[in-house]
Every structure is written in structure tokens, then in C-alpha cells.
Amino acid sequence: MRADRGFTLLETLVALAIGGLVLTAAYAAVVRAAAARDGAVQRAAGVRAARQALLEVTQALETAATRSFSADASELRLALDDPAPRRERWTLEGTRLVERSAPDFAAASAGEGGARIVLDGVEAFTVRCFDGGGWITSWRAATPPRAVELTLRTADGEVLRTRVVLPLGGGG
Numbered sequence: 151m152r153a154d155r156g157f158t159l160l161e162t163l164v165a166l167a168i169g170g171l172v173l174t175a176a177y178a179a180v181v182r183a184a185a186a187r188d189g190a191v192q193r194a195a196g197v198r199a200a201r202q203a204l205l206e207v208t209q210a211l212e213t214a215a216t217r218s219f220s221a222d223a224s225e226l227r228l229a230l231d232d233p234a235p236r237r238e239r240w241t242l243e244g245t246r247l248v249e250r251s252a253p254d255f256a257a258a259s260a261g262e263g264g265a266r267i268v269l270d271g272v273e274a275f276t277v278r279c280f281d282g283g284g285w286i287t288s289w290r291a292a293t294p295p296r297a298v299e300l301t302l303r304t305a306d307g308e309v310l311r312t313r314v315v316l317p318l319g320g321g322g
Contacts, residue, residue, distance in 0.1 A: 193306060196271065200302050200310050203247055203269035207240055211298055211314045219294040221277045223287040226298070240268070242275040245305060274303040280313075 157165070210230060218229035218237060225241040239250045247269040278285045279295035289295055294316050301311045 193308070196304055196306055197308050197310070199269055200272075200304050200308060204300055204302055204310055204312050206249075206268060207300055208312055208314050210238060211316065214294070214316075219289065219291075221279055221287075221289040221295075221298065223277065224275050226277045226300075228294075240275070242272060245272055246270050247272045247275050247302070269302070269304075271305040272302060273305055274301070276301040 207226065210228065211226075213230065213232060214228040215231050218227070220227045225239065227237065227239045229235070229237055235253070237252050241248055241250075243265075246267050249266045249268050250264075251266075276287075278287055278299040278301075279289040280286075280297035280299070281289075282296055285299065297313055297315045299311065299313045301309065303309045
């Protein structure tokens, strides 16, 4: 009979192989978790930027003058008085939500001022107006609508929607 003095070479190699498989699986899980975390952080940053863009347009709507309000399915135009009288227009240009501003008293031939990119990576920007009876995609009337619905769809598939009740809106 032989006395046991330790592990055989075969037992050691099997133990090392099993340990290597376990470490490989653990490493792969950590890498996948880190990639998932990075993706979630990027999606959250995109949603945060889209919410900020909607908030900017919403604040402008809430403080807009009752004159010079118009909207199409993918464009919003209104007049603002504070801090200086001006016309604002939000529209989708390519994959960018763009805000253009012009002084309210500028000649029509002067055009609009420079563009400011509010949000990049936008698939759709839609505007609907509530006239008291239903939601419509175009607005051209002497008074603003009762409410406006804004929808943003980002390139990564997120859809954000908000509705703004206009205190001075009278509908059609």
C-alpha cells in the first residue's frame, strides 16, 4: 500500500482546468454587466437630454404671447416677449431639433437668426393642438389652441410626450 502524500499531477491539472473555466465565466459575466451598465447610462443620458429639450419648449409655450402662434405636424412657431420680443421656431432638421429665433420687429426679409441645436439624435418631433373638440396637426388661427401636445422620438427608440395647457388659449 502506498501512503498518500498529496495530489497527483492529473488531479492538479483537472483542478486548474476547472478553476480556469470558473474564472473565465466570471470574467465574461463582469464584462457583460459593465457593458449593460454603460448602455443604461447612455440611454439615461439620452432620455435626460430629450426631457430637457421638451422642458425648454414647454416653458416657451407657457410664456408665449397670445399672438403669432402657429403649428404644423413637425414645427412650432410662436412669439415670446421676455426678455425681448422675438419669434421662435422649433423644427426637425435631419436628426436635430433646432430652435431658430428672430427679433419680433425685424423685417420679414431679414429672415431668422442663427440656429441653436436643442437636441441631436431625434427621429421625430410632432406637434398636435387641441381646439376644444379634438387634436389636430396644424394650427393657424387668431388665438392659440387650448393645449399643445409635443412628442419626441429619439434615435434609440425612446418616445417622450408632454401636453401643455395654454392659459390664454381659446381654441379655434
